[in-house]
Amino acid sequence: MWDGIFTGLSTAVMPFNLMMVVVGCFAGTFIGMLPGLGPISAVALMIPITYGLDPASGIILMAGVYYGAVFGGSTSSILVNAPGCASTVVTAFDGYPLAQQKQAGKALALAAYSSFTGGTVGAIILLFAAPALASVSLSFQSSDYFALMILGLTAVAAFSGKGQVLKALLMTVFGLMIATVGTDLTSGTTRFTFGSVDLIDGVSFLLLAMATFALTEVVMTVLKGQHREEEPDMDMASLGSMKLSREEVEEVAPTIARSSVFGFIIGVLPGAGATIASFLAYGLERNLASAKEKLKFGKGALRGLAAPESANNAASTGSFVPLLTLGIPGSGTTAIMLGALIAYGIQPGPRLFMDNPDVFWSVIISMYFGNLVLLILNLPLIPYISRLLVIPRPILIPLILFFSITGVYLVSFNSFDIHMMVLITVVAIFLKLLEFPMAPMLLGFILGGIMEKNLSRALTMTDGSFSFLWDRPLTLCITLIAVLVLLLPLASAWYRRSLTPGAEAAVKEGEG
Amino acid sequence: MTLTKDHIGGLVFLCLSVAYGYYAGQIPLLPGDEFEPFHARTVPNTLALLGGALSLALLVTASRAREDRLSLRGYDFGLVGWLLALTVLFALALTWLGFLLSTILFLLGGYWLLGVRRVKTLLLASVPFAVGLWLILSQLLEIYLAPGRLFSAWWGG
Numbered sequence: 001m002w003d004g005i006f007t008g009l010s011t012a013v014m015p016f017n018l019m020m021v022v023v024g025c026f027a028g029t030f031i032g033m034l035p036g037l038g039p040i041s042a043v044a045l046m047i048p049i050t051y052g053l054d055p056a057s058g059i060i061l062m063a064g065v066y067y068g069a070v071f072g073g074s075t076s077s078i079l080v081n082a083p084g085c086a087s088t089v090v091t092a093f094d095g096y097p098l099a100q101q102k103q104a105g106k107a108l109a110l111a112a113y114s115s116f117t118g119g120t121v122g123a124i125i126l127l128f129a130a131p132a133l134a135s136v137s138l139s140f141q142s143s144d145y146f147a148l149m150i151l152g153l154t155a156v157a158a159f160s161g162k163g164q165v166l167k168a169l170l171m172t173v174f175g176l177m178i179a180t181v182g183t184d185l186t187s188g189t190t191r192f193t194f195g196s197v198d199l200i201d202g203v204s205f206l207l208l209a210m211a212t213f214a215l216t217e218v219v220m221t222v223l224k225g226q227h228r229e230e231e232p233d234m235d236m237a238s239l240g241s242m243k244l245s246r247e248e249v250e251e252v253a254p255t256i257a258r259s260s261v262f263g264f265i266i267g268v269l270p271g272a273g274a275t276i277a278s279f280l281a282y283g284l285e286r287n288l289a290s291a292k293e294k295l296k297f298g299k300g301a302l303r304g305l306a307a308p309e310s311a312n313n314a315a316s317t318g319s320f321v322p323l324l325t326l327g328i329p330g331s332g333t334t335a336i337m338l339g340a341l342i343a344y345g346i347q348p349g350p351r352l353f354m355d356n357p358d359v360f361w362s363v364i365i366s367m368y369f370g371n372l373v374l375l376i377l378n379l380p381l382i383p384y385i386s387r388l389l390v391i392p393r394p395i396l397i398p399l400i401l402f403f404s405i406t407g408v409y410l411v412s413f414n415s416f417d418i419h420m421m422v423l424i425t426v427v428a429i430f431l432k433l434l435e436f437p438m439a440p441m442l443l444g445f446i447l448g449g450i451m452e453k454n455l456s457r458a459l460t461m462t463d464g465s466f467s468f469l470w471d472r473p474l475t476l477c478i479t480l481i482a483v484l485v486l487l488l489p490l491a492s493a494w495y496r497r498s499l500t501p502g503a504e505a506a507v508k509e510g511e512g
Numbered sequence: 513m514t515l516t517k518d519h520i521g522g523l524v525f526l527c528l529s530v531a532y533g534y535y536a537g538q539i540p541l542l543p544g545d546e547f548e549p550f551h552a553r554t555v556p557n558t559l560a561l562l563g564g565a566l567s568l569a570l571l572v573t574a575s576r577a578r579e580d581r582l583s584l585r586g587y588d589f590g591l592v593g594w595l596l597a598l599t600v601l602f603a604l605a606l607t608w609l610g611f612l613l614s615t616i617l618f619l620l621g622g623y624w625l626l627g628v629r630r631v632k633t634l635l636l637a638s639v640p641f642a643v644g645l646w647l648i649l650s651q652l653l654e655i656y657l658a659p660g661r662l663f664s665a666w667w668g669g
Binding site for chain 1 (some may be wrong): 517518520521524525528532535536539540541542545548549550551552554555556559562563566567569570573582584586587588589591592595596599600602603604606607615618619621622623626627628633637641649653655658
């Protein structure tokens with residue numbers, strides 16, 4: 001393991017890779033601050049840039065952007081009560097009241113310290129957990145992989161749809177359907193190309209990710225009329241001191257420690273991600289607080305700000321565990337990173353640890369550097385970075401639109417791709433209006449090809465029998481977990497519906 | 513009967529699954545493939561069935577609450593339509609006018625659609641940006657950007 005850490009360290013400290021971390025953190029912070037654009041859009045916008053880099057540098061840049069975007073989201077939550085992404089919604093609960101009390105500087109500093117600790121604790125656990133899990137998963141066979149992918153897809157569907165499991169499952173199937181367009185790699189026949197030469201290679205991952213997460217998000221801000229909103233008026237002089245007193249540090253230290261470990265565990269679960277971690281950590285901290293302290297929550301409680309900030313950063317790190325060790329992303333953002341790794345010709349999963357130790361370890365090491373950059377460079381520069389938000393939206397929106405389109409065009413030089421992006425954007429807007437989540441679709445698309453390959457191998461080995469799902473205890477175990485993950489939310493939804501309205505209200509009250 | 517978002521979504525996916533299933537049946541198979549445990553139609557057929565079953569389940573369990581109806585009020589579809597049309601035109605212009613001119617026109621059009629009317633702002637936010645990006649791409653990164661068919665025809669390139 002120490003050899004690996006040394007390899008990762010030597011790759012991560014290369015001047016170019018260090019520059020990628022810094023650039024990624026800055027770009028991510030800026031994009032994350034923009035309302036409507038979260039980490040997924042920020043990472044998607046970076047894909048075309050990473051195509052020109054070597055795999056380690058590309059993934060380091062993306063990881064930096066991911067952290068930066070989460071941090072940027074927190075900044076706009078605290079300063080203007082406009083969370084840049086879902087995982088920083090909770091940050092605004094106590095961060096914005098602090099800013100209103102002229103303590104924005106303290107809130108930003110506490111958010112940065114909490115994020116740093118959360119990310120660092122996450123990176124340290126990842127350092128030990130990832131290789132251990134990777135070495136166990138080396139014994140996996142194609143049937144186990146197939147079951148694992150089913151588990152990944154069902155878990156993401158079960159957690160990502162705000163209780164709307166069926167919609168999320170349908171989107172997963174939709175993503176799997178899009179993955180079947182193009183030439184079938186096992187037989188060489190073309191599928192669903194309708195005679196178009198442009199579709200023979202299938203739909204490109206870059207195109208789908210940019211259309212559904214960058215282009216659609218920008219167009220949605222126009223659709224909702226958000227481009228007409230006034231640019232936030234931030235009075236930098238009123239940020240106040242960024243220093244925390246000794247008593248305040250003593251008050252939040254146990255919260256940060258608890259929430260970091262808790263956030264990491266939630267982040268490891270496929271599909272759970274930073275948003276759920278931040279909400280749960282806030283709830284946990286509120287429940288642990290004394291009756292007197294409970295009253296402060298929502299009015300500028302330091303613990304209420306520290307808990308979600310540590311948890312969401314630790315969860316962001318945790319979501320790399322299933323990506324790096326099993327090849328199954330834990331969130332929408334890591335799903336995009338998985339697609340980028342596959343585009344590099346790298347197969348994430350247990351073999352990544354053996355075949356590309358430089359990528360595996362440098363990502364883990366650079367996560368730590370990313371947290372350090374956010375703390376040392378970004379925090380003091382926040383007043384200046386947030387000035388970029390003053391750029392009028394009517395100027396900013398066409399520019400982001402332009403970057404999304406040309407990002408795809410400059411890779412393929414085929415204007416058909418732009419038409420395809422517009423078509424996908426129209427479909428995505430329609431589905432968003434019907435409240436269908438996008439992340440399961442992208443995950444289904446990315447895992448579709450690998451899943452078909454593993455199913456083909458497993459079925460050929462068992463001569464067409466599905467007994468491979470229960471022949472090996474490991475496969476059976478993973479399949480059963482997948483079934484359980486799928487049935488639990490469905491059963492709970494059915495249970496809620498079967499309750500009378502009065503009883504349902506009582507259940508909700510009991511939960512709150 | 514109230515037609516909610518769930519109903520519309522369920523119907524759309526049901527139609528999609530039926531159409532997908534139909535075209536899955538049209539995928540050409542290699543001789544003898546029908547006796548193989550796995551072929552090019554296996555996954556598409558399964559997905560069509562799964563999609564159909566899930567759509568039906570969504571239709572059956574759909575919310576019937578009035579607040580879950582699809583409301584299109586308050587959305588600026590006109591402006592989005594113009595922006596997407598501008599994007600399609602940008603794709604066409606890239607082929608005929610080349611990268612530099614298309615970028616300037618796209619940005620000018622985008623700013624104009626979103627309400628920027630000052631000529632100075634329009635030009636300053638588009639021309640220097642487009643020229644700068646073109647120089648970086650073509651001169652610094654040495655990426656070949658085709659000049660556009662119109663200019664190639666004009667100069668006989």
